[in-house]
Amino acid sequence: MVQSLDRSQGRAGGDVPQTTAAPATFTGNRALQIEEPLIFEMGQPGRCGVDLPEPPKVKDRLNGLRRSGSIGLPGLSEPQVVQHYTRLSQKNYAIDMGVYPLGSCTMKHNPRINEKVARLPGIGDLHPLQPVSTVQGALELIDSLAHWLKTLTGMPAVAMSPAAGAHGEMCGMMAIAAALEARGERAKRRIVLAPESAHGTNPATAAALGFTVKPIPANERGRVDLVALKAALGSEVAAIMLTNPNTCGLFESEIVEISKAVHEAGAYFYCDGANFNAIVGRVRPGDLGVDCMHINLHKTFSTPHGGGGPGAGPVVLSAALAPYAPYPWIVKQGDAWTVAEDGAKVDGRPLGRLKAFHGQMGMFTRALAYMMSHGADGLKQAAEDAVLSANYVMAALKDVMTPAFEGPCMHEALFDDGFLKDTGISTLDFAKAMIDEGYHPMTMYFPLVVHGAMLIEPTESQAKEDLDLFIAAMRSLTERARSGTAAEAFKAAPHFAPRRRLDETLAARKPILRWRPSNNPPEGDPMRQAAE
């Protein structure tokens, strides 16, 4: 029998109670879970959520290209819009609600002061092309963030404009291509090495730039196989793309030898900085021989993930790659800041431009506020707490789940699906059952090198009591999974979420990517009855 914990009583309860089937409701709603139509099913002509003045009549200067016919946008009043999106918001899990252990994504607390300062008049409302004399504070702000990033990484330069991690990868790999071109070796060095455990963006980026991606195997300790790496290095290799700590949540213990071997072979070391959060204040990538590394400000420095963006991916560069940094960058002349933009006469050979304007300023502001709040002391403590929490989860679960590798992990604990062997329950089923317990599942099936991978990243933001409850819930799930009687329940999970499992095959086979007047809600959907 599985013990339950009734938090409403603040103590462990008896056995997990049998549920009685929930009755159907007239509306299809289930208390706080309210069924919600699409805005296109709610609109009425004559309703509008803004009040704008009557435009004065002017002579039309549209070259005869005035739109004819209606656009097809629905009309809703302001209260309807507020209710609609509030109800939608309540169908989301979020960091603000609890443990969100999505490995590799670093779902740490997003402080609200960061939101506030990003919206200050004079920061949030500046036009990117104002005369530089009118935006000195904004340029100083970007330069301050650049200083923090360079200092924390021990790197001499940073390109601020990339819009996200993958965009930063593109920037870093272009800088490598530019450096090779300057050496007259771009045509010769066509191979990029990447571990099999790499993020998908690494091979995608290298391939987009015309490199051939050659996978490097891992050793039995989950690290790059140094012997295999050395064998793969040669005069055709442009770079290695390596995540450190790696995607298995492990520090590449032979990193110094790796970077030495890479440089001796005339290649560059691209470090995927997605996991920099584990080592801030304890290790500087510059000391490891890294040539460039993108920093996901939305991971390490807590800018909100926002349902999948916007991110920001500044790239720190070594002295060897700094001359190729793309436009724009900030230059301090005396007491004033200015911007080196396209066409500016500068030292170096910029690789070009990757994004309009100055980069993700709103994210810069939030990241800098996060850094200043933590300070050098707090950033280091945050990294240590993240690593401590992951190791705690690992230690507390290793007897009931199967760790993929031995030894301490960094900021995330990786398990394989060995503990589910012969249960008929997959990693996916297990993850869906976590939803019913009130948790966002961990990252599943990544990295690819571990069978049925479960990558748990608790971050530094969870109190020990909350980690303990999470651990207890996970232990209970493993116990139920192995009881031999629960496979059906796991396969049908989640039971209590706003939706049960969704048919992804149907979605891909017959893609419906937009609403049309003809696509009614399906049979069985409460909205269909409402429409009828």
Added chain:
Amino acid sequence: MRYLPLTEQDRREMLAVIGAKSVDELFRDVPPSARLPGKIADLPDHQGELEVERAFQAFAAKNISPASAPSFIGAGAYRHHVPSTVDYMIQRGEFLTSYTPYQPEITQGTLQYLFEFQTQVTLLTGMEVANASMYDGSTGAAEAVLMANRITRRHKALISGGLHPQYRRIIETTGRWEGFNAVVGKPDVEGHEDLIAGIDKETSCVVVQNPSFFGHVRDFSKLAAACHAAGALLIVVVTEVVSLGLLQPPGDMGADIVVCEGQSIGNGLGFGGPYVGLFATREKYMRQMPGRLVGETVDADGKRGFVLTLSTREQHIRREKATSNICTNAGLCALAFTVHLTLLGEAGLRRLAELNHAKASELADRVSAVPGVKIVNESFFNEFTVRLPKPAVPVVEALAARRILGGLPVSRLLPDDPSVANLLLLAATETATEHGMESLVSALKEVL
């Protein structure tokens, strides 16, 4: 430290469970030569919220906010009024602090608004399908060229001289490193450029902007037909998305891919980002699109729901064979766009667009009455080009000294082209006031 819940007692207990004496033991895989002793020098220690806020107020005080100075700068980023509801909604923690909807059962909120967003984008652009957003318009334009290259298996893009110069440079940079040829037209100041003659059998796409960087409104139907006759695609870029409330959409002109900067709806200027890219195309090219897509499906009970779909195009599945390396979109900015556009609706967007056009017309009339100033455009939406009797950069500096953000000197973005030195780009949105326009005009009279 206010963000860190673990106490010293907690840390000791956790280390005991782990079986480690100190946290240093957990970092034992770091080679000794790479371990930083103590804490990083040159950086201050932690600060309270009050101190942090003051520091940012100090940054802000060194800038001139467009809220406190008449502003007429556009050039791909526009100052509009954003209803309070928008900012309230995107700050709800359920949206703000959620991630990519990988677990659709508990992220229907994000998935449904992205489905609404995709639908809104198709309606505005007159296209059949749209993705769940790009980083911004500028990066979206380069992705559109790559997509056209994949579809046509050709490697030459013909770029209009009416395209925003920074967009053009991003396409050139992408072409330089990803291996395609970007053929760029001269700056199309007058709006009479004819690109048809430049299309040949190697052309994968033609990239135009409407209204153009210089403000001209053009009909690209003939260009679309010429592209299609040659087996090339027409990519239409829109940097002022409010214009689509009033103008014939690119889809009606025969565009194959439409990319918009969506900042104008829902998103503040923010010194250039984050913004939101809109990306739409024909249904037949759906599987060649970059970025995330949300599709409708049903759950195990037959209820309608939404999921990320067609992900076999994407990097996390296809790795080196992916259509793009893109991982994130601009989720929260897309939400801001969708909430604002839902508030506007059909009637509101049309009226907003009319207001913008009326304000810009008024500004054009007033400015052209200033001696020596000539309007270049016959057509425009809310932005137009004027020729000054002297170089625009010092004029704009002189206006800034009078606390007027008096447009963009074209030469800032085209520094190597002496023929544009006297050109000034001026925009007026619904936020322009009578007083602001009058201030600009009288200041121009003084400084010219």
